[in-house]
Amino acid sequence: MPKKRVSILYEIWWPEEPDEKASPPGMIFDPKLGEKRDAPPDVHEEVFSALTRLGFAPQFSILEGDKQSLLRFVRRGTSLVFNLTESYAGDDTKDFHVAALLELIGVPFTGSDARALHLGQDKILAKKLLVHQGIPTPAFFAVEPGQRRLPRALAFPLIVKPSREDGSIGIDTGSVVRDEGSLRKRIRFVHETFEGPALVEQFVEGRELYAAIVGNDPPEALPLVELDLSRVPPGVPRIAGTEVKWWTSSAIYRATPPVYPKGLSRALTRKVQAVALAAYRALGLRDYGRVDVRLSNDGTPYVLEVNPNPWLSSGCEFFMAWQKKGRSYDALIARLVELALARAR
Ligand SMILES: Nc1ncnc2c1ncn2[C@@H]1O[C@H](COP(=O)(O)OP(=O)(O)O)[C@@H](O)[C@H]1O
Ligand SMILES: [Mg+2]
Structure with a gap:
């Protein structure tokens, strides 16, 4: 019997020009611009090897953010998609569009x-x-771009996050705010850098x-599984911000292992x-x-x-x-x- 074909679907995308606005003050590295743009380097390869060992015939299907690669994928056809897509054409909010396409063409897919x-x-x-x-879920309010009045309902400390990002993008020690001035400043940063409203939550x-x-x-x-934040230095908010999640060579990354x-x-x-x-x-x-x-x-x-x-x-x-x-x-x-x-x- 021929082996069952499985398409491992993922995206690649290289941003053209770094966008100065995207780095909050004091940050030396911005995963929004580089590393986080394509699927982490080896997940698709790990899945490929596992599927091979399991007796399937896996193949990579790569979405390059252009119409040609979409059409190529649709025309090629497949009996099953292992869906590792996290974005499309550099846009993290478009992963569900890819799933919707799979639904439309009627291909079964994982996840x-x-x-x-x-x-x-x-x-x-x-x-x-x-x-x-x-x-x-932590008490919250949303602030639309251009909105000046803020609800008074929540006591500090609060945390300000982009509402549609992932992987701690836009979250760092400056996200946790303890007074109105820093709250407004951080909301402005989120509005200038990301699309959509800012999400303000009670800090837990x-x-x-x-x-x-x-x-x-x-x-x-x-x-x-716990992210052990007990060794975060005193005075620094205990959160899984960008540094903790992505700066693999930093002291704070090494001090906060999953356990x-x-x-x-x-x-x-x-x-x-x-x-x-x-x-x-x-x-x-x-x-x-x-x-x-x-x-x-x-x-x-x-x-x-x-x-x-x-x-x-x-x-x-x-x-x-x-x-x-x-x-x-x-x-x-x-x-x-x-x-x-x-x-x-
Ligand atoms: N309300 C909150 N109280 C305390 N910490 C928070 C809160 N919201 C987010 N964090 C911290 O920020 C991290 C990232 O937030 P999360 O909402 O999970 O965004 P992402 O989608 O980027 O993972 C969390 O893992 C947590 O450490
Ligand atoms: Mg999270």
Whole structure:
């Protein structure tokens, strides 16, 4: 029997000119402009090797951000897409358009559908849905570009974020503000640099937990992973900002490893997992997802965001969670393919 063909779909994109505006004061490196533009260098290769070992015939399908590569992909046809797309033509908000195209041409694909990808990306819309379902998420307000009046409802400290970015883009120590002047300044920075409204949230002190989820009927919560922020120097906000997530050679990156949480009771672990599962369902995710949670000091798991199709490299938090029960990378890739094939049948 011929091997089943699987197209590994991902994007490449090189920005032309660095955009001066994109770097906040004091930052020497801006992932929005470079590294984050294409899929991390080796995820597609890891998935390719795993699929080969699993007996499939994988091939790369690369979207280059132009019409030709889209047409080539559509014409070539395939029986299954392993969808690693995170953006299109340098635009991180266009991953759901790619999923929508797959839906239109009727090819089964791994991961969430266009609707869930859209909800996962629009943090404000997602939070409204979470609130509606009684799922805890930090209190917030949105500020549209050009809006001058700010609601008075929330007490400092607050955190200001772009509403439609990902991977800590636009989030650094300057995001956490303690007075009105810095709040307005940071909102202005977000408006000048990113599209859409600024999201202003109550800053939640506490542990940073990632809840990975796999599957559909029913989805399964995997063991929790914590980003250990306990060694962040005093006076510096304990957040997973750009430095912590991407500056691999920095002291702060090395001081904040992902770990399996210690001293978290079984009851609290279950509570975090239950909230994460509720959030996964509320936004209609499928196959796999990662819910970012801040566990406040009073034991409330606040959902910061819900990530459909989280990063799948063997070095990431999602795989750490999967691996905790002794399961291999190949088993994870096989599971995701199985879930997509089950939908196709
Ligand atoms: N309300 C908040 N309270 C405390 N920390 C926060 C809050 N919102 C975000 N953070 C910190 O910023 C990081 C990135 O925020 P997140 O909303 O997950 O954006 P991204 O999509 O860039 O990952 C979080 O992992 C967390 O460390
Ligand atoms: Mg996050």
